[in-house]
Amino acid sequence: MRKFVQFLLFAYTMLLTFTALAETVSIPRAANVRSSRTFYGNENILDQLPKDAQVEIISRRPLASGADALEIKIISPADKVSLNEKKPIYIWQSKTEIKNNLFKTEAGLSCPSGDCNDAKNQPNPVEALRNISLTIEEEASQPPEITSSDNTTVKNDGPLSGKIQAYSNGPEIQKMIAWARANNNIGRNRKGEFDGYCYRHVKEALATKTRAGVGPGNNLVPSWYASGNAITGGKDLKARGFVNLLDQEPYKKDMQNPQNIPKGAILIYSTVNHGYGHAEVKLDNDDYFFGITTKSPKLNNKNYKLLGVWIKDNV
Amino acid sequence: MKKILILLITLFSMITLTANASELESTIGEVSAFVQAHPQISDAELDRLTVILQKIILVKDIDDSRETTFTIFNSYHRNKSYYNKAASQLSAEQKKQIREIFNFLEEFKKNGNS
Numbered sequence: 001m002r003k004f005v006q007f008l009l010f011a012y013t014m015l016l017t018f019t020a021l022a023e024t025v026s027i028p029r030a031a032n033v034r035s036s037r038t039f040y041g042n043e044n045i046l047d048q049l050p051k052d053a054q055v056e057i058i059s060r061r062p063l064a065s066g067a068d069a070l071e072i073k074i075i076s077p078a079d080k081v082s083l084n085e086k087k088p089i090y091i092w093q094s095k096t097e098i099k100n101n102l103f104k105t106e107a108g109l110s111c112p113s114g115d116c117n118d119a120k121n122q123p124n125p126v127e128a129l130r131n132i133s134l135t136i137e138e139e140a141s142q143p144p145e146i147t148s149s150d151n152t153t154v155k156n157d158g159p160l161s162g163k164i165q166a167y168s169n170g171p172e173i174q175k176m177i178a179w180a181r182a183n184n185n186i187g188r189n190r191k192g193e194f195d196g197y198c199y200r201h202v203k204e205a206l207a208t209k210t211r212a213g214v215g216p217g218n219n220l221v222p223s224w225y226a227s228g229n230a231i232t233g234g235k236d237l238k239a240r241g242f243v244n245l246l247d248q249e250p251y252k253k254d255m256q257n258p259q260n261i262p263k264g265a266i267l268i269y270s271t272v273n274h275g276y277g278h279a280e281v282k283l284d285n286d287d288y289f290f291g292i293t294t295k296s297p298k299l300n301n302k303n304y305k306l307l308g309v310w311i312k313d314n315v
Numbered sequence: 316m317k318k319i320l321i322l323l324i325t326l327f328s329m330i331t332l333t334a335n336a337s338e339l340e341s342t343i344g345e346v347s348a349f350v351q352a353h354p355q356i357s358d359a360e361l362d363r364l365t366v367i368l369q370k371i372i373l374v375k376d377i378d379d380s381r382e383t384t385f386t387i388f389n390s391y392h393r394n395k396s397y398y399n400k401a402a403s404q405l406s407a408e409q410k411k412q413i414r415e416i417f418n419f420l421e422e423f424k425k426n427g428n429s
């Protein structure tokens with residue numbers, strides 16, 4: 001009994017400590033509230049918080065881009081508090097916002113670092129001006145707002161995200177996904193087993209036309225093309241106007257997490273199993289297609305190494 | 316009563332799916348460890364190879380993307396005689412199934428994946 005009471009006291013103390021550590025901040029701009037740590041695309045956007053909304057930061061996770069993913073609890077405005085029921089919920093804090101401490105800790109709220117009102121920590125006027133110019137610079141570098149297919153305006157959360165968002169929401173991707181869904185057993189032989197032609201079927205999905213010439217075609221590529229194996233697929237895709245997100249610095253690390261792979265991206269791998277590599281396309285609902293549809297991308301398999309996450313540049 | 320039945324069926328399906336996924340993952344791990352530890356197979360590994368082949372046959376139906384088959388690709392082509400020796404120790408039904416797997420590996424080598 002005594003030990004149980006001791007345990008309860010310990011748990012209570014821990015809870016108090018964590019509560020004290022929780023940071024309540026005011027957001028300096030409107031921010032998308034998302035259901036996952038993916039900060040591009042609009043699939044996981046739950047709502048938008050207005051400027052000066054107050055949130056409690058539950059946890060903070062650095063992203064490869066230098067920005068932070070903040071797991072939050074909404075304090076105000078009152079009409080957004082119900083979003084807390086969909087926890088965990090996230091907002092994005094840019095590198096500049098972190099650097100310039102733009103998510104302000106409000107007077108009267110908890111101040112974890114203890115230096116909120118410390119004058120020596122306030123930027124001098126020259127620094128303040130520089131911070132403003134940096135903020136403007138980042139805002140200017142953001143791609144324009146994109147109107148998605150359901151006519152909702154979505155704020156872009158990071159550099160390149162506009163292109164990725166446009167690609168994932170583009171009609172070509174919808175067409176490719178619809179084709180893959182309609183042909184989700186194209187990679188099975190008469191016995192229902194996978195036929196091994198992953199890259200062949202990925203190329204068919206890109207073209208929405210089979211190797212034998214069945215299908216509308218003229219999608220992300222005009223038609224199915226003869227090529228080497230998946231291992232050299234990156235070269236084929238590059239020649240057809242695709243770009244590799246693994247070559248784009250802010251995305252290089254994020255792409256190792258399947259959650260962050262954009263819808264419609266083509267994934268190319270090498271494998272220790274054989275020299276032919278592997279190719280697959282990310283569909284919606286976290287499905288992957290390579291002639292068959294699976295929930296398990298090879299990204300989760302240690303025998304495979306991701307060589308490229310390719311999206312078409314001009315879609 | 317009907318709801319309880321549906322709940323039980325759902326629960327059973329979930330348990331089966333999880334068990335299958337875990338069984339497949341464990342077999343892939345085991346096969347992978349074997350082929351990496353023995354790039355050149357010798358007589359000493361023959362019994363172990365036979366067991367490996369039996370395991371590949373066992374998970375064949377739940378291995379939708381043929382991951383276990385792809386895992387032995389390099390090893391099979393390097394040590395074909397041992398794979399055939401190991402296959403000869405299997406039952407008639409198992410022999411038929413492993414022959415299909417070997418044929419797939421031959422075709423894959425010839426045609427690749429494009």
